[in-house]
Amino acid sequence: DGGITQSPKYLFRKEGQNVTLSCEQNLNHDAMYWYRQDPGQGLRLIYYSQIVNDFQKGDIAEGYSVSREKKESFPLTVTSAQKNPTAFYLCASSMVATPRSGANVLTFGAGSRLTVL
Amino acid sequence: QKEVEQDPGPLSVPEGAIVSLNCTYSNSAFQYFMWYRQYSRKGPELLMYTYSSGNKEDGRFTAQVDKSSKYISLFIRDSQPSDSATYLCAMKYNQGGKLIFGQGTELSVKP
Numbered sequence: 001d002g003g004i005t006q007s008p009k010y011l012f013r014k015e016g017q018n019v020t021l022s023c024e025q026n027l028n029h030d031a032m033y034w035y036r037q038d039p040g041q042g043l044r045l046i047y048y049s050q051i052v053n054d055f056q057k058g059d060i061a062e063g064y065s066v067s068r069e070k071k072e073s074f075p076l077t078v079t080s081a082q083k084n085p086t087a088f089y090l091c092a093s094s095m096v097a098t099p100r101s102g103a104n105v106l107t108f109g110a111g112s113r114l115t116v117l
Numbered sequence: 118q119k120e121v122e123q124d125p126g127p128l129s130v131p132e133g134a135i136v137s138l139n140c141t142y143s144n145s146a147f148q149y150f151m152w153y154r155q156y157s158r159k160g161p162e163l164l165m166y167t168y169s170s171g172n173k174e175d176g177r178f179t180a181q182v183d184k185s186s187k188y189i190s191l192f193i194r195d196s197q198p199s200d201s202a203t204y205l206c207a208m209k210y211n212q213g214g215k216l217i218f219g220q221g222t223e224l225s226v227k228p
Contacts, residue, residue: 042218108160
């Protein structure tokens with residue numbers, strides 16, 4: 001079955017530590033995204049990538065880093081510079097929008113919940 | 118002011134009720150409108166997708182867009198306990214643009 005796999009599902013981090021969240025997709029989508037979800041705030045875009053070896057900052061990129069070395073993979077590192085990292089992190093992917101394909105609808109993974117101790 | 122506003126609820130209704138979920142937005146340039154459903158501890162899944170104004174129906178679900186009022190709605194008929202989830206509206210200006218999400222409305226359908 002095609003889909004997006006995020007791991008780990010739950011992660012605990014001590015203050016000052018970097019952690020990396022994994023995101024893998026087998027949908028052959030070109031674009032991948034990382035969102036952060038906090039209660040009452042909806043989804044906020046952290047980083048996105050439309051092509052391998054290229055990515056752009058979203059609305060809340062400070063304290064996060066990403067890489068896109070393979071089309072299928074888009075890992076997110078939460079660094080010690082992120083002051084309030086406890087949240088639910090969602091990875092998504094989509095086709096790149098074209099006039100023929102229409103708007104690029106997102107497919108989401110099941111999420112990773114990060115808790116800072 | 119947020120670009121997209123959504124009443125966070127929670128909203129609790131009895132089984133069989135008609136549910137109305139709503140979002141308002143400030144920028145008239147939005148053209149693509151979506152509703153996502155998110156079960157607890159899961160990722161969102163696309164429920165409805167509408168381009169520009171009008172209604173779209175899919176089974177018990179109807180999405181409505183009123184661009185003149187900058188208002189979108191999702192109606193659920195004959196609501197079921199399995200509809201209990203958080204519903205997120207989302208919209209974008211153009212095909213390749215960034216998707217802007219509402220805060221999400223938590224819905225509980227009681228048997």
